[in-house]
Amino acid sequence: MQKEPEQAIATEIAKQNTVTNNNKVIKKLVLIVFGMFGFGFALVPLYDVFCDITGLNGKTNTSAATYNADGIDTSRTITVQFITRNAQGVPWQFEPVINEMKVHPGEMKFVKFYAKNEATHDIVGQAVPSVSPGIAAAYFQKIECFCFTQQPLKASEDVEMGLQFYVDLELPPEVTTLTLSYTLYDVTEKVAS
Amino acid sequence: MTTDVLNETTNDHDSHDEHHDDHKMTGLKRWLYTTNHKDIGTLYLWFSFIMLLTGGALAMVIRAELFQPGLQIVEPDFFNQLTTVHGLIMVFGAIMPAFTGLANWMLPMMIGAPDMALPRLNNWSFWILPFAFGILISSFFMESGAPNFGWTFYAPLSTTYSNGSTAFFVFAVHIMGISSIMGAINIVVTIMNMRAPGMTYMKMPLFVWTFFITAYLLIAVMPVLAGVVTMLLTDTYFGTSFFNAAGGGDPVLFQHIFWFFGHPEVYIMILPAFGIVSTTIPAFSRKKLFGYSSMVYATSSIALLSFIVWAHHMFTTGMPLFGELFFMYCTMLIAVPTGVKVFNWVATMWRGSMTFETPMLFSLAFVILFTIGGFSGLMLAMTPVDFQYHDTYFVVAHFHYVLVTGSLFSIYAACYYWLPKWTGNMYNDSLSKWHFWCSLISVNLLFFPMHFLGLAGMPRRIPDYALQFADFNKWVSIGGFAFGLSQLIFLAVVIKCIRGGEKAPAKPWDGAEGLEWSVASPAPYHTFSTPPKVD
Ligand code: HEM
Ligand SMILES: [Cu+2]
Numbered sequence: 001m002q003k004e005p006e007q008a009i010a011t012e013i014a015k016q017n018t019v020t021n022n023n024k025v026i027k028k029l030v031l032i033v034f035g036m037f038g039f040g041f042a043l044v045p046l047y048d049v050f051c052d053i054t055g056l057n058g059k060t061n062t063s064a065a066t067y068n069a070d071g072i073d074t075s076r077t078i079t080v081q082f083i084t085r086n087a088q089g090v091p092w093q094f095e096p097v098i099n100e101m102k103v104h105p106g107e108m109k110f111v112k113f114y115a116k117n118e119a120t121h122d123i124v125g126q127a128v129p130s131v132s133p134g135i136a137a138a139y140f141q142k143i144e145c146f147c148f149t150q151q152p153l154k155a156s157e158d159v160e161m162g163l164q165f166y167v168d169l170e171l172p173p174e175v176t177t178l179t180l181s182y183t184l185y186d187v188t189e190k191v192a193s
Numbered sequence: 194m195t196t197d198v199l200n201e202t203t204n205d206h207d208s209h210d211e212h213h214d215d216h217k218m219t220g221l222k223r224w225l226y227t228t229n230h231k232d233i234g235t236l237y238l239w240f241s242f243i244m245l246l247t248g249g250a251l252a253m254v255i256r257a258e259l260f261q262p263g264l265q266i267v268e269p270d271f272f273n274q275l276t277t278v279h280g281l282i283m284v285f286g287a288i289m290p291a292f293t294g295l296a297n298w299m300l301p302m303m304i305g306a307p308d309m310a311l312p313r314l315n316n317w318s319f320w321i322l323p324f325a326f327g328i329l330i331s332s333f334f335m336e337s338g339a340p341n342f343g344w345t346f347y348a349p350l351s352t353t354y355s356n357g358s359t360a361f362f363v364f365a366v367h368i369m370g371i372s373s374i375m376g377a378i379n380i381v382v383t384i385m386n387m388r389a390p391g392m393t394y395m396k397m398p399l400f401v402w403t404f405f406i407t408a409y410l411l412i413a414v415m416p417v418l419a420g421v422v423t424m425l426l427t428d429t430y431f432g433t434s435f436f437n438a439a440g441g442g443d444p445v446l447f448q449h450i451f452w453f454f455g456h457p458e459v460y461i462m463i464l465p466a467f468g469i470v471s472t473t474i475p476a477f478s479r480k481k482l483f484g485y486s487s488m489v490y491a492t493s494s495i496a497l498l499s500f501i502v503w504a505h506h507m508f509t510t511g512m513p514l515f516g517e518l519f520f521m522y523c524t525m526l527i528a529v530p531t532g533v534k535v536f537n538w539v540a541t542m543w544r545g546s547m548t549f550e551t552p553m554l555f556s557l558a559f560v561i562l563f564t565i566g567g568f569s570g571l572m573l574a575m576t577p578v579d580f581q582y583h584d585t586y587f588v589v590a591h592f593h594y595v596l597v598t599g600s601l602f603s604i605y606a607a608c609y610y611w612l613p614k615w616t617g618n619m620y621n622d623s624l625s626k627w628h629f630w631c632s633l634i635s636v637n638l639l640f641f642p643m644h645f646l647g648l649a650g651m652p653r654r655i656p657d658y659a660l661q662f663a664d665f666n667k668w669v670s671i672g673g674f675a676f677g678l679s680q681l682i683f684l685a686v687v688i689k690c691i692r693g694g695e696k697a698p699a700k701p702w703d704g705a706e707g708l709e710w711s712v713a714s715p716a717p718y719h720t721f722s723t724p725p726k727v728d
Contacts, residue, residue, distance in 0.1 A: 021386045022310050029378045033416050040420025040450060044435060047446050059443075087439070088354070128438045134513055185439030190432060 060129050060180075064148065065141040069106035069169050077102050078167055079177045082111065084127075087185045091119040092153070094127075094184045097160070105169045108143070113182070115151065116158035124152045124191045127182040136175045139168035150187060225320070228312030229718060230297045235615075236319050237294025238608075242684070244286030244326065245601075249677050251279040256673035259666050262658050270356070272656035273341035278329065280344030284462070285369045286326050288596065291604045292465040293318075293376045296404045299611065300380065302709040302716065303398050305389030305725045310382040318375035325368035332361040343654060345455070348436035348447040352428045363426045370415045370422075377411035380404055389708070391727035395489070398707055399482060402489050403468030406496045410457050410464070413500075418454040421447065445510050452503035460499045463595060464492060466563075466603035467534055470556045472707070473606050474538050477553035478545025479704035484537040491530035491537075498527045508579045517576045524574035528567065535564055550702070551625040555606035558633055559599060566594030569644065584654075587647025593640045605632075605683065612690050613697030617715030620690040628686060631679035638672030 051059055080103055082096035093116040103109050117123050127147045131137040142148075146161035153159060167178065227233060255275050258266045267275065297315065301308055309315050332339040337357030342350035351359055384405045388397070397405075425447075427433040434440025436447040467488075475482045482488065504512060504520040512520075538560050547553070569591040573579050582588060605628075612620050642665045647653075651662045658666065700710040708727075712720045 018310070018386050022382050025382045025385055026311075026378060029381060029412055032412050033374055033378075035416075036413055037416035037420050040417040040453075041424075043450050043453070044424075044446065047443070047449060051443075126439050132511070134511060183438060187439050190440060 060131055060137050060140050061142055064145075065143055067108060067141075067143055067166060069166060071169075072104050072106040073169055074104050076105055076171075076173075078105065078171065078175070080109075080167070081177065081179045082113075083179060083181045084113065085181065085183045087183055090123075090125065090184050090186045092117055092123070092125060092184060093158075094125075094182075103167055105167045105171055108164065108166045110162060110164045113146065113161045113163065114158065115153065115161060115184075117153035117155060120155050122152065122154045122188070123186055124150050124188045126150050126185045126187045128185065130181050130183070132179045132181065133175060135172060136178050139171040139175075140178060140180065141166050141168060147182065150191065152191075226316070228308075228316050230301050230309045230312070230315065231615075231716065231718065233309075233315050233319050234294045234296075234298030237290050237297060240319070240322060241287050241289075241291035241294060242687075244282050244290070245680065246684075247330070248279050248282035248287055249680065251275045251282070253674065253677050255279065256670040258656055259658070260670040261667070262660055262663050264657055267656065269656045270338065270341055273343075273654065274333065274339040276654055277340045277343055277346075278333070281329060281340070282326065283596070284344060284458075285366075285373075286322075288462050288600050288604070289373060290322060292404075292407070292462075292600075293373075295465070295469070295604070295607050295611075296376075296380055298615065299709060300383055300401060300404060301387070302712065302720055303401055303707055304384065304387060304392055305708050305721045305727065306383060306387035307719060307722050309379050310387055311379045314375050315379055318372045318379065321368050322372050325365045325372065328361055328368070329365040332358045335361070337361075345451060346422075346425065347451070348425060348428065348444050351425055352436060355429055359425065359429045363422045366422045367419060370419045373411050374415050377408035377415070380408040381412070384408075389721070389724040389727050395486065396727065398468075399471040399485065399488050399492075400465075400468040403464045403471075403492055406492050407461050407464045410461050410496055410499070414454045414457045414461075417450065418458075421450045421454065424450075445507075448507050448510060449504070452506045453500075455506065456503040457496075457499045459592075459595070460495060462600050463563075464496065466559065466600045467492060469603040469607045469610075470538060470559050471534075473552045473556045473610050474541050474560075476610070476702050476705040477550060477556070478542045478547050480541055480545040482537070483540035483543075484533070487533055488537055491533040494530045495527060498523065498530070502527065505574055505579070508576050509583050521574055521576045525571065528571055531567055535560065535567075550609075551620070551622070551629055552606045552610035554626075554629045555602050555609065558629075559602045559606065562594055562598030562602070562636075566591055566596075566599055569594060582647060584652055585647035586643045586651045586653055589653050590640050590643035590647060593643070597640065598636055602632075605629075608683075608687070610702070611709075612687070613701045614709060614714050614716055616690050616694075617697055617713075618690050618694035619697050619701065620686050621694060624682060624686050624689070628679060628682040631682065632676060635672050635675035635679055639669055639676050640672070642669050642672075 079100055081100040082098070084094050084096060086092060086094055093114070095114055097112040097114055101109065101111065113127075115125065117125075129142075129145070129147050131140050142163065142165045144162060144164040146163065151159070151161065224232065224236060227236075252275075254267065255272070258264070258272060297309065300306075329339070335358070340346065340351070340358045340362040341356055342354075346362065351362070384397070384401060424433070424435040428435050428437055428442075434442040436442045436444050438444065471482055471488060502520055502524045504516060505524045508517055508520070549557075569587065573582055573588065573591055609620060609625060612618075646662055646665050646669070649662065651658055697714040699713050701714070702710075708721075708725060709716070711725065
């Protein structure tokens with residue numbers, strides 16, 4: 001196959017153009033790749049912020065709230081239930097002292113949880129709270145909670161741990177029952193390292 | 194005369210180059226060092242077929258265990274390893290590389306380009322794949338065992354409760370991801386810059402369009418997959434707490450990030466299939482594709498919508514009502530462009546002079562059976578009923594209909610359609626019909642009863658089950674063995690076709706269209722060194 005000379009030159013030029021064009025496109029695509037890799041990680045804080053604003057995943061405040069309700073709404077009574085759970089293999093006895101209580105929105109309450117390390121070695125525990133239904137999480141205010149800190153317990157040591165809370169006056173009207181669930185994790189190794 | 198002499202001199206350099214390229218290396222070296230798109234396409238296709246058989250072998254053990262209730266053959270933990278690796282191999286090793294192989298073989302020929310835009314990168318993206326799967330499969334022989342946390346590798350199963358295989362798994366996935374990303378970049382650059390003069394975007398074959406869009410999806414979501422497995426790695430081994438509630442993380446976050454990748458990923462595995470049947474159905478109906486531009490727009494909107502439906506995999510994680518409704522309606526919205534496509538395929542066949550060669554048979558089966566999979570998808574998309582169907586065999590039935598009778602069948606259609614172009618020989622027709630009919634019957638025996646098992650409450654990913662599911666499972670297993678064996682017929686067809694057979698003309702299908710049919714069969718090692726004219 002013989003080409004016309006002009007065509008051969010044109011092909012050569014076209015080839016070079018393609019190379020520069022290729023590099024342009026590649027640069028853009030590689031940028032997208034790195035951008036999306038970063039986006040994956042950006043989802044972590046975005047998710048937290050999103051949940052914080054909407055209270056979607058039942059996460060409650062992680063540091064002490066201050067009491068600032070205008071009075072008590074005695075026209076509503078909310079049932080607050082307490083449940084506890086040990087993450088797989090945590091050898092503690094861990095339970096609420098009472099299982100449920102009635103509260104009025106705005107009313108301050110104090111409850112106790114009992115924990116005992118049944119292992120023969122020291123363990124640092126960390127309880128992580130979650131409220132259900134999720135939309136109520138933002139209205140459940142903890143003024144003082146053992147979950148704000150870690151709980152080191154020596155072998156066979158036990159402790160009663162306090163939780164002081166109130167339910168916000170703005171709690172959506174459809175919520176009449178609120179479940180506060182604690183999951184207990186063993187963080188001994190994490191603390192050590 | 195004088196011009197001829199001139200030509201000789203100006204072209205001297207060129208023709209020397211061509212001569213050099215033509216000189217193929219032999220044996221293993223040829224395949225290791227090749228940058229030829231046809232060679233690399235062939236490598237991808239063989240690799241994916243080997244992976245199909247490997248993943249299939251694992252599935253045979255799974256079905257043997259599930260043949261009867263009770264534990265007969267494998268331990269529950271090993272059973273979990275089997276399902277996990279089966280899923281990973283089929284998704285990342287069989288379906289995706291098969292599509293990349295088809296893209297490599299066909300894209301340059303369809304757009305009138307001499308090769309892919311980035312041939313060396315192409316060589317790399319293929320040759321790192323065997324290592325990825327080598328690592329994954331070798332973990333079976335390690336002390337830890339293979340990954341046992343499901344192909345979806347939910348944290349904390351893959352972190353806190355991992356059997357120690359997480360590092361291997363993460364490393365393998367990273368390599369697969371890099372390979373896919375490089376392949377996708379190559380496809381985008383090729384399509385954008387290498388089209389023959391006159392081939393505008395809206396003149397590209399639909400096959401090219403679907404790969405173009407798929408490549409963009411890959412570039413957008415494979416990095417997210419890389420990100421999430423990296424988080425998994427650091428959570429497991431370096432004490433971070435992305436997904437660990439004890440350290441302030443959240444396991445549900447894992448599912449969000451994973452499915453943000455995962456849902457577009459399922460479209461990565463089906464859009465190219467749409468492109469294939471949009472090529473074969475017009476060819477064997479002897480009509481132009483009905484609604485070409487609506488096909489392009491439908492494909493693009495499916496791709497865009499796929500980014501906002503991910504949480505339909507998470508309806509039971511305790512999302513608020515608004516979220517459930519949002520993801521339910523968005524998911525159902527995808528059925529609209531999908532419906533447009535099915536409508537167009539049927540309209541293409543309408544009053545066409547249809548013939549039923551093997552590629553057409555697979556394409557027809559695709560249209561019907563993929564639609565069944567789409568319908569079960571719609572059922573799953575309804576939040577209230579998904580609470581019942583989630584994590585049952587109904588989901589298993591759904592995704593096998595879209596992936597096996599969808600993606601895999603389309604790949605078979607493509608192989609039969611282009612085998613004459615690849616090998617220069619016609620395949621053995623009656624053997625290929627055996628392959629089709631055996632596959633069709635067995636695949637339905639295999640997956641259709643799973644719908645009922647799921648509706649009746651049989652959970653997925655279990656090695657043992659309640660007695661009332663025994664009869665159906667027996668039939669499912671028989672279907673499974675039959676389907677597995679039927680795929681060996683395909684191997685026979687391909688080997689026979691490579692070895693010889695009736696010589697194929699340049700264009701063996703009289704209704705076929707496209708530049709690939711303008712070159713000889715088998716396609717010469719180098720095609721379109723000078724671009725063809727497209728008008
Ligand atoms: C009409 C379109 C579709 C709809 C509405 C749809 C909907 C769904 C829904 C709601 C689920 C989650 C079920 C559950 O876990 O409870 C699901 C699962 C799944 N779908 Fe689809 N789907 C569609 C098409 C596809 C396609 C085309 C593919 C792939 C080619 C696909 C692959 C999958 C896979 C692999 C899963 C299971 C993931 C897992 O949990 O392992 N789907 N689909
Ligand atoms: Cu999905």
